[in-house]
Amino acid sequence: MNETRALLGETVDRILRDAVDDRLLAGAERDEWPQALWQTVVESGLAGVLSAEGAALGAGWPEAFDIVVAAGRHCAPLPLPETIACVWLLSAAGLEPPGGPVALAATSDEDMRLARDGSGWRLAGTAARVAWGRRATHAVLTATVGAERFVVCAAIADGLVSPGENLAGEPRDTLAFSGAAVAAAPLPAALAGVDTRALGALMRAAQIAGAVQAVLELSVSYANTRRQFGRPIGRFQAVQQSLAVLAAEAAAARMAAEHAFFLVASGGRVEDAAAIAKIRAGEAAGRAAAIAHQVHGAIGFAREHRLHFLTRRLWSWRAEFGAETAWADRLGRDAVARGGDGLWPWITGALSGAHTAETET
Amino acid sequence: MSFLGLAHCSLPPQAESLRQEVREFLAGALAGRGAAARAQSWDGFDPEFSRSIGARGWIGMTWPRRYGGAERSALERYVVIEEMLAAGAPVSAHWFGDRQTGPLLLRYGTEAQRVSILPAIARGELFFCIGMSEPDAGSDVAAIRSRARRVPGGWELSGAKVWTTNAHRAHSMLGLFRTAPEAAERHAGLSQFLVDMRSPGVSVRPITDMAGREHFNEVRLDQVFVPDSALVGTEGDGWAQVMAELAYERSGPERYLSGVQLLLELVRAAGPAAGERARVAVGRAVASMVTLRQMSLAIAGMLEAGANPAQEAAIVKDLGTAFEQSLPEVVHELLGVEPDRAADTDLGRVHAVLLELAPCFSLRGGTREVLRGIIARGLGLR
Ligand SMILES: Cc1cc2nc3c(=O)[nH]c(=O)nc-3n(C[C@H](O)[C@H](O)[C@H](O)COP(=O)(O)OP(=O)(O)OC[C@H]3O[C@@H](n4cnc5c(N)ncnc54)[C@H](O)[C@@H]3O)c2cc1C
Numbered sequence: 001m002n003e004t005r006a007l008l009g010e011t012v013d014r015i016l017r018d019a020v021d022d023r024l025l026a027g028a029e030r031d032e033w034p035q036a037l038w039q040t041v042v043e044s045g046l047a048g049v050l051s052a053e054g055a056a057l058g059a060g061w062p063e064a065f066d067i068v069v070a071a072g073r074h075c076a077p078l079p080l081p082e083t084i085a086c087v088w089l090l091s092a093a094g095l096e097p098p099g100g101p102v103a104l105a106a107t108s109d110e111d112m113r114l115a116r117d118g119s120g121w122r123l124a125g126t127a128a129r130v131a132w133g134r135r136a137t138h139a140v141l142t143a144t145v146g147a148e149r150f151v152v153c154a155a156i157a158d159g160l161v162s163p164g165e166n167l168a169g170e171p172r173d174t175l176a177f178s179g180a181a182v183a184a185a186p187l188p189a190a191l192a193g194v195d196t197r198a199l200g201a202l203m204r205a206a207q208i209a210g211a212v213q214a215v216l217e218l219s220v221s222y223a224n225t226r227r228q229f230g231r232p233i234g235r236f237q238a239v240q241q242s243l244a245v246l247a248a249e250a251a252a253a254r255m256a257a258e259h260a261f262f263l264v265a266s267g268g269r270v271e272d273a274a275a276i277a278k279i280r281a282g283e284a285a286g287r288a289a290a291i292a293h294q295v296h297g298a299i300g301f302a303r304e305h306r307l308h309f310l311t312r313r314l315w316s317w318r319a320e321f322g323a324e325t326a327w328a329d330r331l332g333r334d335a336v337a338r339g340g341d342g343l344w345p346w347i348t349g350a351l352s353g354a355h356t357a358e359t360e361t
Numbered sequence: 362m363s364f365l366g367l368a369h370c371s372l373p374p375q376a377e378s379l380r381q382e383v384r385e386f387l388a389g390a391l392a393g394r395g396a397a398a399r400a401q402s403w404d405g406f407d408p409e410f411s412r413s414i415g416a417r418g419w420i421g422m423t424w425p426r427r428y429g430g431a432e433r434s435a436l437e438r439y440v441v442i443e444e445m446l447a448a449g450a451p452v453s454a455h456w457f458g459d460r461q462t463g464p465l466l467l468r469y470g471t472e473a474q475r476v477s478i479l480p481a482i483a484r485g486e487l488f489f490c491i492g493m494s495e496p497d498a499g500s501d502v503a504a505i506r507s508r509a510r511r512v513p514g515g516w517e518l519s520g521a522k523v524w525t526t527n528a529h530r531a532h533s534m535l536g537l538f539r540t541a542p543e544a545a546e547r548h549a550g551l552s553q554f555l556v557d558m559r560s561p562g563v564s565v566r567p568i569t570d571m572a573g574r575e576h577f578n579e580v581r582l583d584q585v586f587v588p589d590s591a592l593v594g595t596e597g598d599g600w601a602q603v604m605a606e607l608a609y610e611r612s613g614p615e616r617y618l619s620g621v622q623l624l625l626e627l628v629r630a631a632g633p634a635a636g637e638r639a640r641v642a643v644g645r646a647v648a649s650m651v652t653l654r655q656m657s658l659a660i661a662g663m664l665e666a667g668a669n670p671a672q673e674a675a676i677v678k679d680l681g682t683a684f685e686q687s688l689p690e691v692v693h694e695l696l697g698v699e700p701d702r703a704a705d706t707d708l709g710r711v712h713a714v715l716l717e718l719a720p721c722f723s724l725r726g727g728t729r730e731v732l733r734g735i736i737a738r739g740l741g742l743r
Pocket of ligand 1: 491492494500501523524525526527721726727729731
């Protein structure tokens with residue numbers, strides 16, 4: 001790992017660890033917005049890690065991965081992963097990122113219609129369960145006009161927000177637009193297949209990797225301190241074996257997500273990367289939550305313990321932007337299309353980030 | 362925490378050109394090899410094949426040239442072995458020497474041992490078997506009873522080894538023996554020896570596996586003489602050496618690719634018009650495979666950097682074998698037909714082969730429970 005990356009990784013971990021405690025998280029569930037923390041995050045350049053300015057500082061996808069993992073690990077109650085992804089997408093389409101928190105809306109062309117209006121664009125339709133919709137200044141989505149894919153940036157103030165929340169009390173709001181004037185620009189050809197759902201899945205997978213790591217850390221430390229039958233429960237082989245499984249799941253979730261970020265950075269298809277990461281991290285999410293709760297006993301089931309901040313997020317995040325089954329269907333469809341002879345070359349080629357080994361079909 | 366040692370690793374461009382070379386060679390060398398035979402890649406013993414890849418420099422690839430190696434990177438070796446396994450090549454004959462005996466001798470062997478043994482392994486002419494397990498020493502390797510007694514000019518070996526893969530067709534065994542009686546410190550007093558399988562006093566009895574295959578054996582040693590030069594490493598340090606050997610044994614792509622032929626046949630049989638259940642199952646398997654491959658590559662990267670990835674290898678082997686073992690279950694769920702070795706489809710035959718092979722994945726090379734114990738130690742729980 002290079003020095004810039006290590007330094008940034010430490011910085012983001014420190015900022016979030018210091019700021020995000022149980023009180024802040026409980027407040028976030030009562031709809032309190034940690035403005036000071038958001039300010040720090042923006043001033044530290046974390047939200048813009050995938051912008052032109054980020055690139056100028058030598059930061060990119062590996063650094064974005066570390067930031068999003070840290071956001072998951074510490075349950076940062078901010079649209080940081082969403083803003084990072086939107087800034088990348090907007091920059092890729094040549095649109096200026098708005099500067100504030102940005103929401104990533106996974107909509108289909110049936111949900112949202114983009115239409116030309118003179119020299120500008122208008123947007124109509126609804127976007128359901130948009131993360132942090134009420135706190136964002138803008139929402140970013142993708143839409144098709146004719147045969148072309150567009151990136152759209154809509155000011156939230158020009159639409160209607162109906163509040164909702166996920167299991168962890170994170171805002172998941174419905175946004176409605178009825179002909180609002182928006183900024184829009186076509187996606188470059190190389191990114192023509194990219195949509196906000198895939199980008200969102202990529203972000204959630206990395207957040208899950210971070211949260212599973214935190215769940216492992218909490219569980220190991222609990223097993224070393226909680227005593228029963230005269231010794232720490234971590235001395236019991238049954239508990240050790242469960243925690244070993246949890247550690248393996250944490251390692252797998254992290255590798256799946258890190259590889260996905262690497263794939264995108266090396267020009268691979270965002271949908272393939274998102275599928276791999278969301279499937280494998282999603283599987284880890286459920287397994288990790290179950291093991292952690294078993295190891296924690298009753299206290300982990302109590303509101304006063306912090307485990308639920310992580311596990312309620314894991315159960316929500318694994319389903320957001322497409323659950324494992326939906327992505328597996330998509331990846332499986334591509335696999336059977338390649339056939340038995342094409343599968344291994346695909347895995348070692350395009351899915352590995354080695355584009356010399358297989359010519360895209 | 363230890364799993365963070367698994368840093369993402371990507372293959373250098375020269376590894377990708379090597380991949381094409383290996384693929385082209387295998388397409389010719391394995392033409393006509395049936396699906397069921399491919400599914401037993403790791404059990405396929407073919408000296409001629411081993412010699413042909415030895416001639417191409419694909420055994421002992423990372424070793425110094427003066428020992429017959431090709432001085433290539435661990436990542437290039439990784440590409441060669443994953444291509445062999447994915448193609449279902451018969452790799453068993455040279456596998457143990459290439460994977461563990463050779464690297465062990467490089468690390469602990471004498472110059473004379475290296476010079477006399479490594480080039481022959483690399484040519485695909487000298488095959489090894491591994492003598493660790495005994496009737497009363499499975500997971501508890503330190504409980505071995507086979508003894509080595511000092512005699513003029515060398516050592517005399519007596520005892521019994523069991524489950525010794527390829528003992529009936531390997532030239533040589535690297536075995537673990539007690540050179541001092543079991544004391545309070547159980548791990549002390551163990552030493553490793555090279556045993557020529559043609560030595561007087563060595564007898565090999567095959568053990569047939571549940572499917573009727575013969576690959577592992579019982580090996581009896583009755584006052585077998587080996588010269589001083591057969592001791593590997595330091596007398597009494599056998600435990601540490603065996604642990605190093607097991608790290609090589611646990612780290613490779615064979616720990617998640619043993620079931621790959623079944624996935625390939627499933628995809629082949631499902632076809633482009635596969636239904637949703639098959640697509641979802643295949644999609645999940647592909648995501649697991651890509652992830653496991655990156656984890657396995659990360660270990661190759663750590664070996665390349667000179668690290669000792671014992672805990673990481675345990676994680677990858679545990680996940681990898683669970684994945685391999687899930688594939689026959691997935692196919693059973695999807696097809697729901699009776700397993701049949703004489704089925705009229707490749708998928709049916711490979712399914713039957715894998716069902717009867719899969720139980721050993723989480724036994725050989727350290728059981729699932731032993732691996733999880735190693736992971737738990739890495740977590741600071743023991
Ligand atoms: C196909 C195959 C090839 C093999 N090839 C070789 C070879 O070439 N050379 C060689 O030396 N050996 C070889 N082995 C042997 C292999 O290494 C052993 O099978 C393995 O180490 C387990 O030992 P065991 O079979 O005696 O099982 P045991 O150790 O008796 O274990 C039985 C069960 O008890 C569990 N168990 C044991 N101890 C503990 C513990 N402390 N905590 C929790 N659970 C425990 C195990 O996990 C397992 O589930 C081979 C085995 C197989 C199946």
